[in-house]
Amino acid sequence: QPIRLADYRPPDYLIDRVDLDIRLDRQATRVIARLKLRPNPQGKTGADLVLDGDGLRLKRLLLDGAPLDIHANFVTPDRLTIASPPHEPFSLEIETELNPAANTQLMGLYRSGSAYCTQCEAEGFRRITYFLDRPDVLSVYSVRLEAEQTDAPILLSNGNRTATAAIEGTSRHFAVWHDPFPKPCYLFALVGGDLGAIHDTFTTASGREVQLGIYVEHGKEPSAAYAMDALKRAMRWDEEVFGREYDLDVFNIVAVSDFNMGAMENKGLNVFNDKYILASPETATDTDYAQIEAVIAHEYFHNWTGNRITCRDWFQLCLKEGLTVFRDHEFSADMRSRAVRRIADVRTLRAQQFPEDAGPLAHNVRPDSYYEINNFYTATVYEKGAELIRMLKVLIGAKAFRAGMDLYFARYDGTAATVEQFIACFAEVSGRDLTQFSRWYSQSGTPLVEVEAHYDAAAQALTLDFRQSCKKTPGQDEKLPFVIPIELGLLSHDGKIFDLVTGPQDGASAHELATGVIELTEPRRRLTFHALPERPVVSLLRGFSAPISLCYAASEDDLIAQTAHDSDSFNRWQASQTYATRLLLRSVERIRAGGAAESDPRFIDALRHVLKASPADPAFAAQVLALPGEADIAREIGANVDPDAIFAARKALREAIGSGLADELRALYASLAEDGAYSPDAAAAGRRALRNAALDLYTAANPDGRTLAEAQFTHAPFMTDKIAGLGILALHAGAERERAFEAYYEFYKNEPLAIDKWFALQAAIPEAGALERIRALMTHPAFSLSNPNRARALIGAFAAGNQTQFNAPDGSGYDFVAAIVLQLDEKNPQVAARLLGAFKSWRALEPHRRGLAEAALRRVIAQNRLSPDVKDIVERSLN
Ligand code: ARG
Ligand code: ZN
8 A cells, every 4th residue: 555645644642752772783783762742732632652663673662661671572673563552642662773783775774884874764764663654743853872992983963073082991982962953753864884084164244154074985085174174164055045054062963874865864974875975186077076065055955945944754755855955956066167057967867767757657846645654855946846845936936935934934834834834935025826836846757838920021020839638647637737938038049139119019017028938827828929020040048947848849940040159058068958959869860760860960060169169158068968868869859769869860960079079179178288287176177078079079970089988098187077078988899998987997996886887887898798797897806796886887787778789779778777776685676776767667568578678577566575665666567
């Protein structure tokens, strides 16, 4: 039976206080939980108390100090039921014993390297002690941690540290942590271990000093400096932009190398996958730096959007995640180039969320039901959830948006809230009815907006006809219309912008004309713009003002003009992508019909202009040069997809650019050469991105590019350029490539994060034989399936990033990934279920591959003893 939002009931009991006494031991950690409970006035009186557990071993149980028989049938590893508990406040003392060393799921208390650490979101706390493991039970925690001093000289938990001392006459010590802010148990964390650290301080706007610490493996301390810098910038930004100040005396972050996800926002003690902390110019790329900045900010921002105000239930996950992703996007936009960040964010949305919305795993931003909540930490909840917040801001304006946020913080601080409560704050401050906007949370699928333009030269009038629709998705056959803000501009072909407000206009409100944002609320809408002496170029969906797919038959002339002149930089980029996509789609058809790819000198010419203008904004130019990816093209095709034809079309276009613009690319590559110190700032990163994009395209058509790439790989002092060189070599079979991979391994063999890149690049080689290479790499001493980063680097990069070989026409890629998923499922179901997500678009494949992919999925579902995680994904995928 799935868990349904409609079945939500408040808990029958509340837990006001939690005192944990934890004695850390690798195989036998002892946990004593002392809970102060009381009946919830909002709950059912006299109900049984049912505490959640997951694989627990109960050692002792006391109710109001009196021992209960732990062998009675009300105790199982997964549940503890106390029939008719007292009607007054009462206490429970629960002792459990855990084996962190044997915890391969990486949920609850586990070992990573030489440290103890925890991951409790979503339902990991029940693997530590019996509890009401639901986010609407908020408690004040005190935690006493005890360990051998040599085993765990560092002992951390949430909140402020109130005591620490050696234990007389023993080799042990303890620390006590107290968190005054009531929190749900998913925000509990502890870390124990022998770790190095860097420390700093931050003075909040109101003048309180906060002690900051980032804990890493000994020797890695210098690599945490950038994360610390990003943290301080994030703390300041949240004060300035959202008026949010930090609230405890300490803020600690711990980096661990075994982590299922990116990072976790535990109150006052964030735990991170170390790939989002550690960075040095020699080991991290520009992209890594940007991601570290974003994830540090994301987890920090959760302190208000997630922790101070949490979620009533897991259906509301987007309440904290979508909002916090929006906040981290805004932060990155302010720290870097807003325009380039927007392009990158939309790329991610389209690459990850659009296929989800178009396939069997489609679900609402706020789901109605689930079998396994871990499978809902998705691009839909996170990325589309962030787009909805952004859209809300577009609809009500920046001022009302900020007022709504302020109201939300004031009204719901210290509570577990819902999406309705959040939206009501914005309705209240803006005076707008947001009922229709709420449909974005309860209808899945990507809306399609079709636009037709008609220019009447005699009347000097432009008519725009809009039509919105949304395909059916699992469980939702009929969709109601969405409110869709379309930011609009009208341009002349030489780039002049027509002012929307001049002249009488039909169908648009004054507000729409003033803001340039047209709101679609009905299935159809018609607008007419008058007094236009020439047919304008219509710039639609500027800044990607809504998460929709837009269908508009812009002429090629218009797209070329937009690529050169659109004053909206997102649409300048979009026009180039649209042009390239159309060209690629035609080529795919021709290739499938046995012909050759289409060549189009106009596109090459347009790119020549982009290169010429590139000194003004190298990062932007690099985004234009990064053509639509294979998966983007597949998504545009939508059905009967042949990944080989897509690859061939894209390869041909890359070669055409490389030969058509050989001189320009070569010159650009030379002109952007830099020597000197590395700086991770956006401008320097943009120059490197453009330079490497130029070399990549140049090498696509010019064999001497490989010599340049090899030289760059060999001599570049910093990772960005080194890995770019290797990535280019990886696309071209030959001795240079093999030499480079060997040299890279030798150079980086003691840097796990750099070795992850080594595995990932090889897994993505788009050649027959890739799978043999991967099989061989699985026997490499550096490979391990139980480290999530490593497993994702090799298997994930293949399944999600190597379109032709994962989709090899003999089915070998599907079989391989399915077999690994089954193998991994026994150890780490969450990571296994994620890998299985690679099949999310299987129905869009051409019939032969579709049959093979389905057969692989059927083999997975036929296994008994599947985890709920994998079972849920495979069942929904096949439905
Ligand atoms: N709340 C974390 C974040 O987005 C993600 C934790 C996900 N954990 C999980 N087991 N699904 O910052
Ligand atoms: Zn988050």
